[in-house]
Amino acid sequence: MHKIEVDAEIDLLEENRRLAEENRKILKEKGIVTINIMGAIGSGKTLLIERTVQSLKDFKIGAILGDVIAKDDYKRIAKYGVKAVPLNTGKECHLDAHLVHHALEDFELDGLDVLFIENVGNLICPVDFDLGEDYRVVMVSVTEGDDVVAKHPEIFRLADVIIINKIALADAVEADVDKMFKDAKRLNPNAKIIRMDLKRGIGFDEWMEWLKCVLQSRGRS
Amino acid sequence: MSFAQVLLENVVRVAKEHNAKRVKYIQISIGNMLMLNPEQLKFCFDVIAKGTVAENAELEVEVVKAKIRCMMCGKDFEEFVGICDECGGIVTVEGGKDMILKKVEMEV
Numbered sequence: 001m002h003k004i005e006v007d008a009e010i011d012l013l014e015e016n017r018r019l020a021e022e023n024r025k026i027l028k029e030k031g032i033v034t035i036n037i038m039g040a041i042g043s044g045k046t047l048l049i050e051r052t053v054q055s056l057k058d059f060k061i062g063a064i065l066g067d068v069i070a071k072d073d074y075k076r077i078a079k080y081g082v083k084a085v086p087l088n089t090g091k092e093c094h095l096d097a098h099l100v101h102h103a104l105e106d107f108e109l110d111g112l113d114v115l116f117i118e119n120v121g122n123l124i125c126p127v128d129f130d131l132g133e134d135y136r137v138v139m140v141s142v143t144e145g146d147d148v149v150a151k152h153p154e155i156f157r158l159a160d161v162i163i164i165n166k167i168a169l170a171d172a173v174e175a176d177v178d179k180m181f182k183d184a185k186r187l188n189p190n191a192k193i194i195r196m197d198l199k200r201g202i203g204f205d206e207w208m209e210w211l212k213c214v215l216q217s218r219g220r221s
Numbered sequence: 222m223s224f225a226q227v228l229l230e231n232v233v234r235v236a237k238e239h240n241a242k243r244v245k246y247i248q249i250s251i252g253n254m255l256m257l258n259p260e261q262l263k264f265c266f267d268v269i270a271k272g273t274v275a276e277n278a279e280l281e282v283e284v285v286k287a288k289i290r291c292m293m294c295g296k297d298f299e300e301f302v303g304i305c306d307e308c309g310g311i312v313t314v315e316g317g318k319d320m321i322l323k324k325v326e327m328e329v
Binding site: 001002003004005007010011092096124128157186187189 | 222224227228254256302304311318320322323325326
């Protein structure tokens with residue numbers, strides 16, 4: 001028996017990157033706008049997809065609903081008659097490109113305009129797993145505490161849209177919405193930042209305006 | 222845990238390629254913007270490596286810092302800040318997102 005030493009120099013995250021690029025290529029070829037929605041548990045991700053599906057009646061929408069266990073989110077979206085696929089991750093706290101790759105096999109991608117991917121409720125783990133999306137949306141609510149943005153810089157730094165939800169509850173939970181907005185702006189001056197209260201219809205128009213703009217730019221209007 | 226998993230898969234593959242009986246030592250580098258705790262990573266790795274060729278291997282983790290710099294005045298930062306406190310310029314991040322398997326020592 002003898003010892004050997006190998007200089008491996010293997011990029012361990014290459015596999016996810018490769019699969020994400022593959023997903024991106026497949027989706028781009030079909031002209032589908034793909035949006036990865038991230039955010040904490042209970043921040044309003046599923047409701048945002050529900051409301052969006054209801055108001056984008058002229059578009060063909062698909063949704064992948066990531067959850068550790070259970071299919072509740074999937075049921076909430078599937079009832080609107082859009083193609084939805086539940087994606088249970090088990091103990092994993094985020095989706096990865098490989099899981100999404102398999103989920104895409106369940107879709108009839110021809111003719112699809114938009115694909116929403118709802119990530120697992122978590123502000124940390126999904127950050128470093130590119131799924132092959134075009135845009136990243138991060139959703140937080142004032143009930144998570146007004147320091148939630150400052151405490152999770154990486155996910156906000158890499159977002160295209162930042163939504164601060166449940167602002168009507170800000171006084172009740174003593175959260176400073178302006179602080180959250182400023183923190184988001186400081187971490188990511190280029191992101192679209194929206195103050196929202198989905199249940200009261202606040203800020204939803206601004207979100208739809210952004211989404212329609214994106215769809216138009218991709219020739220889907 | 223997924224980072225430990227992908228590390229183990231690659232170490233086992235390297236060991237197999239060299240017909241190794243045992244992996245003694247592993248060296249990796251991780252970018253600080255991945256925000257992984259090296260001790261947690263080592264713990265996860267030890268747990269999942271049980272029963273594999275890499276069981277009880279020593280894992281050394283080197284943390285590589287990202288270059289965080291203001292685009293306007295060139296000031297360097299230790300942590301990501303978003304906007305420069307000196308000049309108000311936009312601060313960019315370069316690197317700090319890699320995870321590289323550098324070295325594997327094995328008994329063959």
